[in-house]
Amino acid sequence: xxxxxxxxxxxxxxxxxxxxxxxxxxxxxxxxxxxxxxxxxxxxxxxxxxxxxxxxxxxxxxxxxxxxxxxxxxxxxxxxxxxxxxxxxxxxxxxxxxxxxxxxxxxxxxxxxxxxxxxxxxxxxxxxxxxxxxxxxxxxxxxxxxxxxxxxxxxxxxxxxxxxxxxxxxxxxxxxxxxxxxxxxxxxxxxxxxxxxxxxxxxxxxxxxxxxxxxxxxxxxxxxxxxxxxxxxxxxxxxxxxxxxxxxxxxxxxxxxxxxxxxxxxxxxxxxxxxxxxxxxxxxxxxxxxxxxxxxxxxxxxxxxxxxxxxxxxxxxxxxxxxxxxxxxxxxxxxxxxxxxxxxxxxxxxxxxxxxxxxxxxxxxxxxxxxxxxxxxxxx
Amino acid sequence: xxxxxxxxxxxxxxxxxxxxxxxxxxxxxxxxxxxxxxxxxxxxxxxxxxxxxxxxxxxxxxxxxxxxxxxxxxxxxxxxxxxxxxxxxxxxxxxxxxxxxxxxxxxxxxxxxxxxxxxxxxxxxxxxxxxxxxxxxxxxxxxxxxxxxxxxxxxxxxxxxxxxxxxxxxxxxxxxxxxxxxxxxxxxxxxxxxxxxxxxxxxxxxxxxxxxxxxxxxxxxxxxxxxxxxxxxxxxxxxxxxxxxxxxxxxxxxxxxxxxxxxxxxxxxxxxxxxxxxxxxxxxxxxxxxxxxxxxxxxxxxxxxxxxxxxxxxxxxxxxxxxxxxxxxxxxxxxxxxxxxxxxxxxxxxxxxxxxxxxxxxxxxxxxxxxxxxxxxxxxxxxxxxxxxxxxx
Numbered sequence: 002x003x004x005x006x007x008x009x010x011x012x013x014x015x016x017x018x019x020x021x022x023x024x025x026x027x028x029x030x031x032x033x034x035x036x037x038x039x040x041x042x043x044x045x046x047x048x049x050x051x052x053x054x055x056x057x058x059x060x061x062x063x064x065x066x067x068x069x070x071x072x073x074x075x076x077x078x079x080x081x082x083x084x085x086x087x088x089x090x091x092x093x094x095x096x097x098x099x100x101x102x103x104x105x106x107x108x109x110x111x112x113x114x115x116x117x118x119x120x121x122x123x124x125x126x127x128x129x130x131x132x133x134x135x136x137x138x139x140x141x142x143x144x145x146x147x148x149x150x151x152x153x154x155x156x157x158x159x160x161x162x163x164x165x166x167x168x169x170x171x172x173x174x175x176x177x178x179x180x181x182x183x184x185x186x187x188x189x190x191x192x193x194x195x196x197x198x199x200x201x202x203x204x205x206x207x208x209x210x211x212x213x214x215x216x217x218x219x220x221x222x223x224x225x226x227x228x229x230x231x232x233x234x235x236x237x238x239x240x241x242x243x244x245x246x247x248x249x250x251x252x253x254x255x256x257x258x259x260x261x262x263x264x265x266x267x268x269x270x271x272x273x274x275x276x277x278x279x280x281x282x283x284x285x286x287x288x289x290x291x292x293x294x295x296x297x298x299x300x301x302x303x304x305x306x307x308x309x310x311x312x313x314x315x316x317x318x319x320x321x322x323x324x325x326x327x328x329x330x331x332x333x334x335x336x337x338x339x340x341x342x343x344x345x346x347x348x349x350x351x352x353x354x355x356x357x358x359x360x361x362x363x364x365x366x367x368x369x370x371x372x373x374x375x376x377x378x379x380x381x
Numbered sequence: 382x383x384x385x386x387x388x389x390x391x392x393x394x395x396x397x398x399x400x401x402x403x404x405x406x407x408x409x410x411x412x413x414x415x416x417x418x419x420x421x422x423x424x425x426x427x428x429x430x431x432x433x434x435x436x437x438x439x440x441x442x443x444x445x446x447x448x449x450x451x452x453x454x455x456x457x458x459x460x461x462x463x464x465x466x467x468x469x470x471x472x473x474x475x476x477x478x479x480x481x482x483x484x485x486x487x488x489x490x491x492x493x494x495x496x497x498x499x500x501x502x503x504x505x506x507x508x509x510x511x512x513x514x515x516x517x518x519x520x521x522x523x524x525x526x527x528x529x530x531x532x533x534x535x536x537x538x539x540x541x542x543x544x545x546x547x548x549x550x551x552x553x554x555x556x557x558x559x560x561x562x563x564x565x566x567x568x569x570x571x572x573x574x575x576x577x578x579x580x581x582x583x584x585x586x587x588x589x590x591x592x593x594x595x596x597x598x599x600x601x602x603x604x605x606x607x608x609x610x611x612x613x614x615x616x617x618x619x620x621x622x623x624x625x626x627x628x629x630x631x632x633x634x635x636x637x638x639x640x641x642x643x644x645x646x647x648x649x650x651x652x653x654x655x656x657x658x659x660x661x662x663x664x665x666x667x668x669x670x671x672x673x674x675x676x677x678x679x680x681x682x683x684x685x686x687x688x689x690x691x692x693x694x695x696x697x698x699x700x701x702x703x704x705x706x707x708x709x710x711x712x713x714x715x716x717x718x719x720x721x722x723x724x725x726x727x728x729x730x731x732x733x734x735x736x737x738x739x740x741x742x743x744x745x746x747x748x749x750x751x752x753x754x755x756x757x758x759x760x761x762x763x764x765x766x767x768x769x770x771x772x773x774x
Contacts, residue, residue: 002390002453003383004686010382070382261772281768288767289700296679297672303384320672327669372665375672 004299006074014074016051021082027350030083030205039207040086040163049118054092059100063113068306069240073247073298080251083353085206087121089248090160093241095122098168102185102225102233111166111187123164125155125188125211126234133366135170135234136178140213142171142186148220149173149186151194151213161209162199164190169213174228183231185224192216204357236311239318242365243301246325249361250298253291253328256336256354260284263340280339287332294328297321315378319371325361326368333358384679386457394457401465404430413466414642416742418590421504421546427468428501438475438499442483445491446499452688456681463634471543474498474505477622478551481569485610485618494549494571508538508552508572508596509619516762518553519563519616523598525554525570527605527612532556532570534578534601540756544581544594547574553619556612567615571607578602586752588745589728623758630698630757631705633678639712640671647719657719670711677704696771699763706753706760713747720744 006014024044033041048054053075058064065071072093079088096115099108099122114120131137140153151171158167167188175182188195194216199209225233264275264284274280297320304317333355337344344351366374386394409423431437432446439455441447450458462470470476479498482491497503514521523536534554544550550572557566572579578601584593610618647658647667657663684697717724724744729736754760768774 002386002682002686004683006382073382261774264774275774278765278768281772281774282761282764284772284774285764285767288771289704292680292683292700293673293676293704296676296683299382299384299683300675300679303382320675323669323672324676369665372668373661375668376661376664 010071010074013051013056013071014078017053017075017078020047020051021078021084025082025084027353030085030353033085034205038163039201039205044084044086045118045121048086048088049116053088054118055116057092058096058112058116059108061105062100062108063116064100069243069247069302070299070306072244073302076244076247077251077254080248080253080357081255083205083252083350083357085204087123087160087163087206089241089244090123090164091115091121093244094124094159094237095164095166095168097237097240098124098185098233099187099224101237102230103187104225107187107221107224120165121160121163122166122168123158123160124237125158125161125167125169126238127156127158129154129156133370134178135238136180136183136231138170138172138183140169140171142173142184142218144173144220145217149218149222151186151188151216151218153213155211155213157202157208158211159206159208161197161211162207166190167211168224169211170230170234180231182228183234184227185230185234186218186222187224188216188218188222192218202360204360205353232311236305236314238365239314240305242318242322243298243305245361245364246294246298246301246321249325249329249358250291250295252354252358252361253294253332256332256351256358257284257287257291259349259351259354260287260336260339263343267341283335283339287335290328290331294325297324312378316375319366319375319378322366322371323368323375326363326371329358329362333362384682390453390457393454394461397458397461398465400434401461401467404434405465405467406430409468410466413468415739416746419468421543424468424471424546425501425504428470431470432500437470437501438479441479441495441499445479445483445495452685453682456685460634460637463632463636464638465634466638471504473507473542473547473551474503477507478505478549478571481551481609481618481622484621485569485614487606489606490571490609503548504543504546506541506544506547506550506574506596508541508550510540511537512539516759518619519567521553521555521567523552523554525556525568525603527556530605532603532605532608534570534572534598534603536598538596538598539584539593541581541594541596542592544574544596545583545591550574550596551609553615556615564616566613567619568612569609569615569618570603571609572598572601572603576601576603586749588748590745590749624693631677631681631701632709633674633681633705636674636705636708636712637678639709639716640674643667643712643716643719646716650719650721663715663719666715670708670715673704673711674708677701677708680704696767699758699766699771702757703754703760703763709753710747710750713743713750717743717747 055064056067056071060066096112099111111120128139140155142149142151167190169186169188171184171186172182173184194214196212197209199207202208261284264280265273267274301318301321304314336351337355340351343349346352409427412419428437435448438446439448439450443449475498479495482494509518511521511523525532525534552570552572553567554570555566556568578599580597582595583591584595644658648656650657652660681701688694720740720743723740726741
């Protein structure tokens with residue numbers, strides 16, 4: 002038993018924290034959000050320089066072979082600063098899919114560019130009405146001569162507006178929620194036959210919807226074996242879920258620190274409002290929630306790194322996400338409440354943390370989804 | 382980062398586990414899983430078994446029988462005992478009076494009392510709460526007046542757990558004058574329960590069981606040599622006692638065992654034509670509880686990991702107490718809920734041969750466990766402690 006970060010992990014955590022404190026203060030973030038691109042190439046370049054983009058990529062494809070535990074402190078810092086750059090989309094999802102499902106050649110062709118910050122990826126998975134069911138895919142890829150024709154619709158593709166390539170989950174066989182027949186295609190963002198609708202999300206990050214009307218990709222776009230991609234998708238989404246759990250821990254810590262500071266400085270009836278027991282106890286409960294959330298993020302990150310069996314990984318990740326989802330709601334709502342009217346304003350960072358926590362609670366499955374998944378993973 | 386026990390910790394756990402398998406008497410384990418009451422002999426029998434093994438007072442100094450276990454080992458031991466269904470170790474001697482004597486006692490007090498506590502020869506109880514002093518402990522009124530080489534004690538203690546088993550009681554009493562501030566003028570006395578003038582009266586609780594008492598003192602003579610630390614220094618002693626390291630407060634092992642029983646029980650009950658455990662509404666409540674327990678066990682280990690450096694625990698203990706007791710209460714509530722209509726029977730009238738003792742015990746247990754968020758510093762007091770010590774509010 003040992004909950005410490007390794008020396009390397011500590012050094013990384015410190016440098017990320019320093020960078021975020023210096024270059025990603027709330028005012029800087031506002032400017033980035035207001036810019037036409039909605040993200041900062043400079044920040045992205047720094048991520049590349051610091052090795053963050055290479056960290057979780059395989060060592061034989063320009064990476065450092067790190068796992069979710071190595072990224073925990075990075076994700077916490079991202080959550081604390083509310084970083085909007087597509088770290089999760091590119092490194093946590095897109096590149097992981099290539100790394101886990103792709104051929105050696107596909108990895109060598111693409112991942113070094115990701116590690117250097119030259120290529121961004123996005124995972125197109127969700128469809129209208131599919132919610133969190135990864136196998137419920139209606140988008141079809143029909144084999145035709147030397148490639149595939151894709152038809153269908155994808156929604157809320159995280160980081161999609163910035164992506165050079167999409168990893169798209171498609172059905173090459175079967176229907177409904179069949180496990181068999183799910184494939185992954187690596188699709189150039191400029192492929193004719195794709196209509197992209199970009200938007201800003203509630204938390205300031207950007208995403209897009211995609212409509213595929215007979216978009217054609219070469220046979221080499223297939224990642225891994227045709228029809229057998231669901232297991233890789235599930236393991237990558239679990240990996241990304243563990244990362245957002247760690248991100249939530251950072252955001253919750255910020256919300257708690259800001260709220261505690263407010264309780265100590267805001268005066269009413271001539272005294273700091275933190276002297277009121279009704280508020281003290283609520284602050285204490287937020288603190289306990291933080292500690293419990295932190296424990297479960299550690300569990301999720303060690304579980305996805307563990308290489309244990311899939312059922313064990315699913316149980317651990319779902320258990321963590323249940324707790325994290327509840328914690329996101331609890332702390333975000335209380336943080337706003339305890340800030341009073343100020344908590345409602347766009348001016349205060351806590352309202353932005355509220356928005357990110359609101360989305361994390363539902364990202365990759367809300368508590369209800371994971372309660373059901375936990376039970377189906379052999380609970381009893 | 383590694384959430385699993387190290388090889389040494391696993392080996393330690395296995396040693397404890399196999400010892401428990403061979404040495405925990407089955408009658409005692411059956412009482413635990415049957416939610417039956419322990420007698421004084423049950424409690425002392427278990428105490429002495431552990432004393433013979435050298436495991437009864439791990440955190441005491443070695444000269445008094447401590448065994449040098451670190452906080453993680455102590456935690457593993459306590460959790461394994463809980464999981465195995467061992468009777469509780471009554472803390473009043475081992476974890477309260479003992480550490481107080483080790484810290485503040487005279488050499489004579491130490492050699493008189495510590496070996497008897499260690500070997501389970503004296504049963505101790507705690508004289509803190511009074512009818513008018515619950516959470517506000519320092520407002521206590523029991524008075525001790527010095528008269529030559531002894532004190533004369535008058536007053537009343539209440540909620541005195543297992544006083545009806547006790548040979549000795551340690552008491553906070555008021556020795557100063559009426560003008561003292563509340564925390565001043567308090568002294569810490571050790572009182573022989575056989576002293577004339579002591580009356581123990583049971584307080585019957587809503588579950589029907591007997592565990593707490595009122596203790597009355599009428600002109601009870603206590604030798605001055607039984608005062609621990611200086612006259613008027615009782616509050617210092619009391620604070621030390623309350624802050625004394627207790628990291629098993631979450632009772633993870635016991636809750637794990639109860640969760641397994643709840644699952645087994647719920648699998649045998651029916652709801653809408655399927656086992657209750659497959660009812661999504663019940664199952665989700667169960668899962669949330671299991672997740673909370675998993676989180677708390679990791680949180681507990683994280684806190685212990687931090688303590689290995691030798692830091693004394695602060696607000697962490699309060700967090701573990703709050704969540705640990707909430708989990709214990711929820712377990713009893715879900716168990717009672719799982720029994721459905723069978724939870725209603727309480728006490729057999731006449732022939733009890735066919736009376737279902739197990740299901741009849743579930744609702745009283747639910748009733749009894751309401752105490753956990755009230756005793757040992759109510760959960761509201763714990764929140765006050767965290768707000769003050771942990772958050773600086």
